[in-house]
Amino acid sequence: PSNPPPISVTGPAPKAATATPAVQPAEPTLERRFLDHRVAGSVAYTQGDYGAATDRYRQAVVENPTDADALNNLGQVLTRTGQAAEAIPYLERANELYPNVWTYRFNLAHAHGQMGDWPRAVAGYRAAKELFPDDYVTQFNLAHALQKEGNDEQAVLEYRKAITLAPGEPSFHLSLAACYENLSRSNDAAQSYRRYLEMAPDSPEAQQVKDRLQALTSSASSEHTGQSSAPVPSQTQ
Template sequence: MKLTVLATALSTSVLLALCSASARISVPPLILLRQGQALQTAKEYSKALENYGQLADLRGDWSEPHTLMGEIYVQQGRWEEAYAEFSLAREIEPRDPRALYGLGQVAHYGGETGKAALLWTSALSLDPTDTQVRCSLARLYMETSRLDLAQQHLRRILLSEGQHQEAHYLLGLVAAADAPFSAVRHLQTAVQGEDQQLSSKARSILDLLAEDGTEESQAGPIGRLALASLEQGFPNLAVEWLQELLADEPGNQRAQAYLGYALLSSGQPVRALETLRAVTRSDPKDPLGHYFLGVVHRSQGYLPTALWDFKRSLRLDPANAATYAEMADTLRRMADYTAAEEWYRAACTVAPGEPGFWVLLAQFHVDVVPDEEKGLVAATKAVSLRPEDPVAQDLLGWALYLGGDLAGAKTALERAISLDAGFARGYYHLGVVSCELGDEDRATWAYRRAVDLDA
């Protein structure tokens, strides 16, 4: 059946190739451009690339098809191809701001933040109204702790687009530690925006600001905000906040432990180790210091040492399910699968109402050591606790497939992609199941979507 689907796809591609020769002559360039843009908006990237390729052949003097192809390659993580297309666009039109922005994206991905800043600044000089470029530049300045410059760009965005959701979210995040009232105003606006992911992030920061700040760990609101900024992709912001807190409270052990983790997340493992070793020397009974020390040691490949750290943390805080999961993950990396399973199950036992641990157990039984019965039990529990989680639905679908329930698998996988239209793994699994069911059209469509989203 899979060969039949492949043959159908190949014959379709041959037909498209034959038709494209006449299309290059008969289809006006602007129609090809608009069709490609519509396909790109729908994330049908393979078809969009075909249109843009035809357009580039028809109009070698246009930079736009190359820029648009580069944008798709960025979405797919095909960075070398993206660089090639943006470079071609710039050769055709040296002052194309979108090509400059794309080259900046490639540079930023490669860790060349200075080069990215220069390219994005050049793009803004050509088109000062481009809020996407300005927002990316603001994020870069936040990543590199140049908060004043970040705020300048974000406020500039709000001058022209007063309800710009991302600008409000980022301004709220930057102001959260030092100007909470201003932060709340921006975050409340961001919560009301259309992007649900940004809305959720803004809501999580608002919830932190609303807490009374009393907790046993004495991490304080700054510590919690720092962790939130880590989760939301701004480790340098977390480092800055925690260093400010420690300047006022040098004896705050919990903040010191958070700082160690933030330093690791910002690409400074040596400083992270030094910071966390100081924490555990100062207070050997602080479980968080040992926990983060285990995370750092594991990131550096010292797996037995990481296990020792996690065990020490557990002796001090046996109710922390996250530490059980870290033990399991470390043992999995050491290929000790029997012990890893025991620790994943222990995490679920300690925190049975937390869906994330059931997802980890399901992933272990579905992807690492396949066991359809155990995987199905764990995935079913995860879905019951969090029915709107596409990952849990996908795991349920794949566990059902492994157990031979194709109809049930298809239902769960259709649900997964309905919850997250950009979930490449879900489309791939749906393609496999649809193929087994004989639904060749659905299988071909699902495989194409999987390739579009994760080339």
């Protein structure tokens, strides 16, 4: 079974007008044009037409470089299409304009994760968590980033919090089990695998999890006999 990937925000960003403006608003003659581009971009994004969404958001940013929603949404769609390096400056600018918008913090952290810059991803998810502490998606992504960074001890704590926030999500237990295995905590890993099987007994990954659980529970005898154990279930970013 695969470690579930970071979960990205897929809808249009919240209106930046809810925050205190850091810049003067656009001239009235420009307001309608960039708003039209932004709305059209959001429609295209929702329909899965990422090319059109990118073009529309670019036009909105050109016409009003201080429109934080357009900056954020352009960065988001660029990240979605594998262009995280290009996305990051737009997302950083949105965060400079409105530093207390959760969506902007989340999307910037996600882009850093896509680039494999896990220290910045961790910092970004921590900042997003401060703004939205009860969001299980942010909590899970923070744990995932810590795990990718190699900080399994801290990742275990954060995965537990994610499970508390979303107790019905079985895949979180696989991620927690992987951390336990990295820490050589076989009993805890086995318990997490069992919990996953209780919650998702008919999942496509169930048999592989059962094989790994069997390997863990028989590890003592395997060590004595020299037998090899089942591989740890694979993880993906």
